[in-house]
Amino acid sequence: MLHCQSCGATYEPTQPDGAQYFHACPPLSRAELAAAVKDGRVVLPKKPGGKTETVDEAMAARVYERANKRDENIVSTKAANDGAILAEGAGAVELDTPTPARVVTVPQA
Amino acid sequence: MSSSADPSFVPPLPPLAAFAGAPLYVTGDDNLLVTVKNAAAGVTITIGGRTLAVGDADASPFGPTIVPATDRSDSTIVIPLTSGWLVSVQAKVTAGSPLSGQTWVRFSLIHGQSASSPELFTLCSGYVTAKKPLSYPGGSLVDSLDGAGALRSIIGATPGAGAEVSETVPTGARWDLIAFRFRLASAVAAANRFVDLLLDDGGAIPYAHLYPVATAQVASFTFDYTFGHGLPNTTGQQAYMGPLPNDLRMGAGHRIRSSTLGLQAADQFSQVQYLLREWIEGS
Numbered sequence: 001m002l003h004c005q006s007c008g009a010t011y012e013p014t015q016p017d018g019a020q021y022f023h024a025c026p027p028l029s030r031a032e033l034a035a036a037v038k039d040g041r042v043v044l045p046k047k048p049g050g051k052t053e054t055v056d057e058a059m060a061a062r063v064y065e066r067a068n069k070r071d072e073n074i075v076s077t078k079a080a081n082d083g084a085i086l087a088e089g090a091g092a093v094e095l096d097t098p099t100p101a102r103v104v105t106v107p108q109a
Numbered sequence: 110m111s112s113s114a115d116p117s118f119v120p121p122l123p124p125l126a127a128f129a130g131a132p133l134y135v136t137g138d139d140n141l142l143v144t145v146k147n148a149a150a151g152v153t154i155t156i157g158g159r160t161l162a163v164g165d166a167d168a169s170p171f172g173p174t175i176v177p178a179t180d181r182s183d184s185t186i187v188i189p190l191t192s193g194w195l196v197s198v199q200a201k202v203t204a205g206s207p208l209s210g211q212t213w214v215r216f217s218l219i220h221g222q223s224a225s226s227p228e229l230f231t232l233c234s235g236y237v238t239a240k241k242p243l244s245y246p247g248g249s250l251v252d253s254l255d256g257a258g259a260l261r262s263i264i265g266a267t268p269g270a271g272a273e274v275s276e277t278v279p280t281g282a283r284w285d286l287i288a289f290r291f292r293l294a295s296a297v298a299a300a301n302r303f304v305d306l307l308l309d310d311g312g313a314i315p316y317a318h319l320y321p322v323a324t325a326q327v328a329s330f331t332f333d334y335t336f337g338h339g340l341p342n343t344t345g346q347q348a349y350m351g352p353l354p355n356d357l358r359m360g361a362g363h364r365i366r367s368s369t370l371g372l373q374a375a376d377q378f379s380q381v382q383y384l385l386r387e388w389i390e391g392s
Contacts, residue, residue: 008269015263018150019211020179023266026275026366031374056370063313073362077146077281077391079183079224086280 001099005090006070010099024071025089028064030055036064118164132161132194133232135218141188141198142217142224146253146281146389147177152205152212154237158198162191174203177212181281181389185224199244202237209236210259213389214243254283258386265291265381271374274381275366277311284359285386288337291367293326296375301325303370304349306336311362318368321351325371333380334367361390 003010007025015021028036034055036042042064044053053061070089075081143156154175159168169191177184200214215234219226233248236256265276274291278284286308295302303325308317319336322344326332335350342351359365367378 004266004269007272009266009272011266012264014150015261017261018179019148019261020150020279021263021266022180022277022279024275024277024364026268026273029271029273030369030372031271031376035374059368059370071277073277073280074180074182075280077180077182079185081182083178083180083182 001095002092003095004070004092006066006068010095022072022074022085023092024073024086025066025069028066030059032066033059033064132196133218133230135190135193135195137190137192138220139229140190140219140222140226141195142219142226142228143175143186143188143200144215144217144224145175145177145184145200145212146181146391147179147184147207147212148181148259148279148282148387148389149205149207149211150179152177152179152207153203154200154212154214155203156186156188156198156200158188159196160190160193161196162193165193168196181279181391183224187219187222187224187226189222195245197245198232199242200237201242202239206239207237208259208261209238209241209256210386210388212237213253216243216245216248253389253391256388258285258388260384261387262382262384265383267381268378270377271372272378273367273369273372274378275364276381276383278359278361278363280361281390282361283388283390284363286353286357286359286365287384287386288335289353289365289383290333290335290337290380291378291382292331292333292380293369294331294377294379295326295328296373296377297329298373298375299328300371300373301327302372302376304334305368305370306334306351307364307366307368308354308357308359309364309366310360311364317354317357319351319353321349324349337384 011023044058068089071086073086075084157172159170161168175186216232217228218230232245235243235251237243306319307315309315333348336353340350340352
């Protein structure tokens with residue numbers, strides 16, 4: 001199980017069928033944008049009339065991506081790209097504690 | 110015998126009939142390029158074939174193997190051909206169990222010895238499985254977007270607290286999304302959460318904005334959200350569901366993501382699971 005250092009997501013890099021999983025960070029959520037506005041990392045634009053957009057209005061109007069977004073998808077399927085990924089972001093680390101299995105086999109009584 | 114053999118030499122055409130098929134004449138500078146695009150794990154493909162050199166009476170077999178990458182990128186191998194005839198060639202899965210839609214093979218005749226050499230002729234292409242090889246002669250040119258696709262159930266990422274669900278179509282894939290499900294545990298912070306599902310091409314404006322129901326999820330509840338073909342737009346016991354567009358094809362980089370009005374910093378999405386049909390894109 002990997003932990004994305006950019007967005008905090010956790011994921012298995014290999015699916016149960018053995019296929020690769022390619023994580024890509026989501027855009028900022030409403031809660032994350034509100035925090036970014038509060039600490040000054042994002043300044044919301046003014047509306048006609050001079051009022052500042054609310055976070056909900058901003059969310060409805062555009063997408064806010066994180067600067068260190070991680071995207072593990074490969075750049076291209078051409079062999080020359082040789083597995084280069086779209087964006088490293090802040091990287092991903094292996095979690096120390098394994099996640100409990102989703103399917104548990106219980107021994108017979 | 111080389112291609113500069115005695116011009117009076119008569120190729121052993123009558124015996125060629127014994128080899129069946131439609132032998133393809135090649136010069137000493139022509140080679141066989143095998144290109145594989147694969148998404149399945151543990152796949153090995155054995156290339157089996159026969160060539161008949163000018164002046165020879167018996168065909169010579171060849172049988173290299175290729176272990177393709179699992180990220181849908183091009184894996185290639187160049188098989189040298191001598192001056193004479195390519196009698197037959199086939200790609201057979203000798204390890205792994207790829208579904209139709211996961212491992213696509215193309216045979217090409219190239220003039221040169223590297224994978225980037227000019228292609229002269231495409232012999233055949235198509236998906237291979239453990240039970241279905243790809244053969245020339247006899248094989249046709251099958252596009253990687255043809256066929257029923259590989260049915261796959263995927264476990265998505267669990268977002269960090271306060272973050273949205275977002276799943277991206279991988280590079281080199283095309284998806285037909287059949288069902289998409291996740292869970293939201295709302296924290297104690299008082300707010301009405303309205304969860305929508307957005308489908309976009311990676312840009313700012315989604316091409317589909319799906320609303321399960323106009324009912325809020327309030328604080329300190331856990332609800333499951335399911336979107337799928339043919340589902341009604343309804344609310345169950347701590348569950349919401351809504352329809353997905355039918356026959357929706359999504360290309361590489363397209364996203365399936367939640368968008369939640371009223372989402373709080375400690376709210377937690379989990380149990381992201383989805384069902385789809387998948388093809389290799391870019392053949």
